[in-house]
Amino acid sequence: MTLQAIRWQDHKLQILDQLKLPKETEYIDVKNVEDGWQAINKMQVRGAPAIAIVGCLSLAAELAETESTYxxxxxxxxxxxxxxxxxxxARPTAVNMKKSAEELTAVSKNLSESGISLQDMVKSIISWCEKMLEEDVNTNKxxxxxxxxxxxxGNEGNRVQVITHCNTGSLATAGYGTALGVIRALHDKGHLSKAFCTETRPYNQGARLTAYELVYEKIPSVLICDSMGAALMNSQKIHAVVVxxxxxxxxxDTANKIGTYQLAVCAKHHNVPFYVCAPTTSIDLSLNHGKEIPIEERPHKEMTDVAGTRIAAPGISCWNPAFDVTPADLITGIVTELGVFKPSELYQKLQDNLKNC
Structure with missing residues (x-):
């Protein structure tokens, strides 16, 4: 059974506090939009799909309580x-929340101009948010x-070894996961020999969260430092990198957790296929290339301190971008719920899909 990071029942929202994993498993209440903003900004919930879902459900939870005030x-x-x-x-780099906000804003505007009652408008908005949970799991599968x-x-049906970076599993989505969902599927089909996960400094999402999920689900896995990717590809047969x-x-071009770009460079040098795994909601066709993506910078303390203890020399300055951009020419394929596409064909494939909808 996969981990459940987001709980929604009777218009009540709870999230698994990922800052306390793996030592503690504690769910916290998210009662309103302010709680949602804080949980996203502090990274109690993270992962682009999960950010959008929790953000919208925090609004749904608030509307369920404040409906009578309108x-x-x-x-x-x-x-x-x-x-x-x-x-x-709360976190501007991940596009899923932005796209969901634009869609729901348009939905609420149409509802406000329709003939339905105020009460039915509230119900419709809440229902729209609730559907995100189910749709995300199906998308990830x-x-x-x-x-x-x-x-x-690509490996003639043989068992494979793969590397993944950061956390892209049930803790980053409504369930199952994107890149970690690919690893899960490989394992379920009996084709996974071993999954290597990076520690993912400075926030250690790999060591704390991905490793937690892999152990929880008994998937054969090994933790490595961020600086070990090239050495691992040189010393062992790695069949793919999935992020x-x-x-x-x-x-x-793809923005992902800092450290992704260097893995892609190493993969290119060692002829290892590099796959980006993401729902189409993470694809922003309004931007032409990666240099246009806003890159969030995090507090210096995330680098200088570990678990509240300072490890860096006092007085040193820091540069702490949360993400980097991997150029399209380093990416073998972009795995979406619609199929696997080369970066060069992504735009046309999505346009074709829109025409067929």
Whole structure:
């Protein structure tokens, strides 16, 4: 059974506090948009899909409690738009929250101009947010299917060893995972020999979270330092690198957790296929290339301190971008719920899909 990082029942939202993993397993209440913003910003919840889901469900939880305070639909619509814009500001690099905010803002505007009652408008907005949970799990399972099939077919059905970076599993999504979902699918099909996960400094999402998930689900795995990727590819047969994405641009450039770019460079040198695994909600066709992606910078203390203890020399300055951008020419394929696409064909494939919808 996979971990459940997001709990939603009877209009009540709880999230697994990922800052306390792996030592403690504690769920915290998210009662309103302010709680949602804080949980996202402090990284109690992280991962682009999960950020969007928790953000929208925090709004749903608040609306369920404050429905009676609204006098008219136009007032509700303005408040929804304002709160969604605020949630986007919690972590600007991941595009999923931004896209969900734009979609839900448009939905609420259409509802406010329709003939339904104020009460039904609230119910419709909450229902829209609730559907994100189910849709995300189905999306991730398709990513797992397509990604595992690509890796298996590329290795003539033999068992494989893969590397992953950061955390892209149930803790970063509504369930199952993106890149970790591919690893899960490989394991379920009996084709995984071993999964190597990086520690993912400075926040240690790999050591704390990915390792936690892999052990929890009894998937054969090994933890490595971020600086060991090249040595591992040189000393052992690695069949693929699979990573997630916080934003993919029109040309296939991909923003993901800091350290992804260097893995891609190493993979290119060692002829190891490099796959980006992401739902289409992480693809931002409004941006032409990766240099346009806003890169969040995190507090210096995340680098200088570990578990509250300072490890860096006092007085040293720090540069702490949370993400880097991997150029499209280093990416073998982008694994989505629609299939696996080369970066060069991504835009056209998505346009074709929109035409067929």
């Amino acid at each position: 006098r008219e639909k136009a007032e509700l619509q303005r408040d929804v738009a304002s709160k969604l814009e605020y949630l986007v500001s 398709n990513i797992g299917k397509f990604g595992s099939e690509a890796i298996i077919s 997630g994405a916080d934003r993919v641009t029109r040309n296939g």
